[in-house]
Amino acid sequence: MTQSRLDLAFPDGHPGGEVLFIGATAADDLSPLDPQHLQVVQGHFPDHQGLSTRGFRVATAADGRFDHAIVRLPRAKAAARARIAEAVRHLTPGGQLWIDGQKTDGVDALLKELRGFAPVAEVISKAHGKIFRVDVPVQDWLPDGWAATAHDVAPGFTTLPGVFSADGVDPGSRMLADHLPPKLPTRVVDLGAGWGWLSAQILARPGVTELHLVEADHAAVESARRNVSDPRAQFHWADARDFRLRDPVNGVVMNPPFHEGRQADPRLGAAFIATAARLLTGAGRLWMVANRHLPYETVLAEHFGQVHEIGGDTRFKVIEATAAGKGNARKDRR
Numbered sequence: 001m002t003q004s005r006l007d008l009a010f011p012d013g014h015p016g017g018e019v020l021f022i023g024a025t026a027a028d029d030l031s032p033l034d035p036q037h038l039q040v041v042q043g044h045f046p047d048h049q050g051l052s053t054r055g056f057r058v059a060t061a062a063d064g065r066f067d068h069a070i071v072r073l074p075r076a077k078a079a080a081r082a083r084i085a086e087a088v089r090h091l092t093p094g095g096q097l098w099i100d101g102q103k104t105d106g107v108d109a110l111l112k113e114l115r116g117f118a119p120v121a122e123v124i125s126k127a128h129g130k131i132f133r134v135d136v137p138v139q140d141w142l143p144d145g146w147a148a149t150a151h152d153v154a155p156g157f158t159t160l161p162g163v164f165s166a167d168g169v170d171p172g173s174r175m176l177a178d179h180l181p182p183k184l185p186t187r188v189v190d191l192g193a194g195w196g197w198l199s200a201q202i203l204a205r206p207g208v209t210e211l212h213l214v215e216a217d218h219a220a221v222e223s224a225r226r227n228v229s230d231p232r233a234q235f236h237w238a239d240a241r242d243f244r245l246r247d248p249v250n251g252v253v254m255n256p257p258f259h260e261g262r263q264a265d266p267r268l269g270a271a272f273i274a275t276a277a278r279l280l281t282g283a284g285r286l287w288m289v290a291n292r293h294l295p296y297e298t299v300l301a302e303h304f305g306q307v308h309e310i311g312g313d314t315r316f317k318v319i320e321a322t323a324a325g326k327g328n329a330r331k332d333r334r
């Protein structure tokens with residue numbers, strides 16, 4: 001899909017000079033571009049790793065000056081604006097800005113909005129989306145407030161545009177926190193820790209001596225670092241699906257994701273459950289929250305000996321699970 005629009009925007013291949021691509025994913029075919037003259041900005045760990053493995057120069061923030069910038073639109077409008085502001089900041093005078101996005105990610109509205117500030121050319125529609133070029137004016141032209149800035153999200157917490165639940169505490173996480181036992185085990189992992197609210201609730205319980213926050217979104221990890229200043233917290237920008245620690249832990253707390261982009265994908269949550277089982281000691285406990293309709297019972301039973309629903313409502317279920325009673329629990333973790 002992306003390849004088809006890149007091919008149309010750059011029919012003669014690499015446009016010449018240095019190119020910045022903010023938001024390219026590991027699944028993209030970037031063959032029209034020359035990897036020697038391309039920097040990709042990608043903060044989602046699995047995509048970052050995937051692109052890096054394919055030999056691309058990948059960073060979590062743009063670095064340097066570029067003759068062309070391509071911005072892939074994310075879902076959140078504020079995050080899209082922040083990517084555009086970052087691209088413009090790193091363009092050489094006279095540089096070209098390209099915007100690529102799906103209709104479902106608001107490309108049409110953004111095209112209309114940008115036309116109010118700058119000349120737009122070469123609008124190419126394909127595969128339920130558009131790519132178009134903005135002839136960037138030399139003077140400052142983007143409205144104030146487009147650049148990514150941390151904003152208050154809950155008392156004592158800030159976050160950045162595009163991060164999960166950037167408008168407030170997730171109700172599922174709140175329900176999970178309400179059902180955690182008064183005392184928690186010593187070594188705990190928060191898988192998919194976001195901007196750190198749930199982690200802060202874990203650290204507020206007595207008993208915890210070490211908490212590992214594991215999160216794939218770089219902006220979320222950076223927000224969590226600012227929000228959770230407790231010295232017991234250790235931050236891991238990582239893919240929870242293959243996350244490992246040298247020593248097992250005795251507690252995992254998680255509100256796993258169930259979307260890959262726009263697609264609901266319960267396999268993501270199932271992989272988080274497998275990781276939780278692998279990280280825990282035989283007597284360790286998992287506490288998790290999930291949307292009620294998500295079919296996690298089978299994968300929970302595969303990895304844990306005892307699984308109990310300890311709370312919930314029509315929307316969410318809160319589950320406590322332990323490997324205890326499962327004969328092959330140790331074998332499963334290897």
Ligand SMILES: C[S@@+](CC[C@H](N)C(=O)[O-])C[C@H]1O[C@@H](n2cnc3c(N)ncnc32)[C@H](O)[C@@H]1O
Binds near residue numbers: 046192240255
């Ligand atoms: C439902 S949210 C919960 C966030 C946080 N615990 C909270 O309470 O607000 C799930 C989190 O998992 C993160 N995530 C998605 N895929 C991931 C992966 N493969 N590895 C680690 N984290 C991931 C998302 O970025 C998101 O922050």
